[in-house]
Amino acid sequence: MTVAPPLERLAQLKAMLRDIGMDTDYSAIPADGFEPDLQGWGDQDPIFDYVFRHFHPVVTIELGSWKGASAIRMAGLMQEFGIPGIILCIDTWLGSNESLWRVAANREMLRLQHGYPSMFGQFVRNVQHTGHGDRIRHLPMTTGCAAGLLAAFNIVADAVYIDAGHDEAEVAADIAGFWPLLKPGGIMFGDDYTTEWPGTVRAVNRFAADNGLKLMGTEVKWLIRKPE
Numbered sequence: 305m306t307v308a309p310p311l312e313r314l315a316q317l318k319a320m321l322r323d324i325g326m327d328t329d330y331s332a333i334p335a336d337g338f339e340p341d342l343q344g345w346g347d348q349d350p351i352f353d354y355v356f357r358h359f360h361p362v363v364t365i366e367l368g369s370w371k372g373a374s375a376i377r378m379a380g381l382m383q384e385f386g387i388p389g390i391i392l393c394i395d396t397w398l399g400s401n402e403s404l405w406r407v408a409a410n411r412e413m414l415r416l417q418h419g420y421p422s423m424f425g426q427f428v429r430n431v432q433h434t435g436h437g438d439r440i441r442h443l444p445m446t447t448g449c450a451a452g453l454l455a456a457f458n459i460v461a462d463a464v465y466i467d468a469g470h471d472e473a474e475v476a477a478d479i480a481g482f483w484p485l486l487k488p489g490g491i492m493f494g495d496d497y498t499t500e501w502p503g504t505v506r507a508v509n510r511f512a513a514d515n516g517l518k519l520m521g522t523e524v525k526w527l528i529r530k531p532e
């Protein structure tokens with residue numbers, strides 16, 4: 305697989321976003337009623353520093369962004385290490401698993417308005433507040449839809465962070481769908497490799513075993529480097 309240089313691939317991604325009407329200026333999106341709130345899960349994990357310090361990903365795709373905490377952490381590391389790139393956030397902003405809907409405190413964060421989540425406004429508010437609007441872009445769609453769209457535009461990523469659906473089938477589908485979009489030598493990593501999320505662990509273990517890949521990680525995150 306011949307891969308174009310990172311800045312060429314970045315330009316290709318920006319062109320794709322323009323083509324589909326998603327060259328977003330976050331400062332122009334209203335986020336009235338939302339105060340900055342960077343609640344998330346594990347965005348301070350050292351794995352982010354490891355990936356951005358050592359591999360300098362220019363095109364990073366995040367599956368599952370919620371309020372933007374992990375994307376904003378990665379954008380901050382891009383700034384720190386002088387990486388000119390984009391974190392492409394893929395999320396429906398509709399909530400991922402039954403506990404987000406069943407547990408009242410979680411459901412509150414979906415900010416239901418007339419029976420429909422409005423939490424995308426929280427993501428926007430946080431991007432505006434942290435000043436990373438130039439480093440972040442979003443695709444409001446399912447991960448499966450995004451995999452097809454990005455493949456159709458021949459987008460190739462340096463890194464893919466997986467934190468969307470956590471059932472075994474969902475994680476397996478996200479890994480399988482985005483692995484072909486990752487450049488050789490690129491990094492795929494993800495959240496919740498813990499006993500609390502056995503489906504995630506099973507999907508990651510199976511993919512690594514079936515493909516003879518070395519699995520690394522921290523206490524809660526997993527990481528696989530695609531062979532060159």
Ligand SMILES: C[S@@+](CC[C@H](N)C(=O)[O-])C[C@H]1O[C@@H](n2cnc3c(N)ncnc32)[C@H](O)[C@@H]1O
Binds near residue numbers: 371372373
């Ligand atoms: C655990 S949260 C992400 C947390 C975020 N990475 C952080 O650290 O702050 C999971 C997110 O994935 C999204 N999600 C779940 N399944 C999805 C799917 N199939 N397609 C797109 N988004 C999905 C949900 O809407 C939710 O915002």
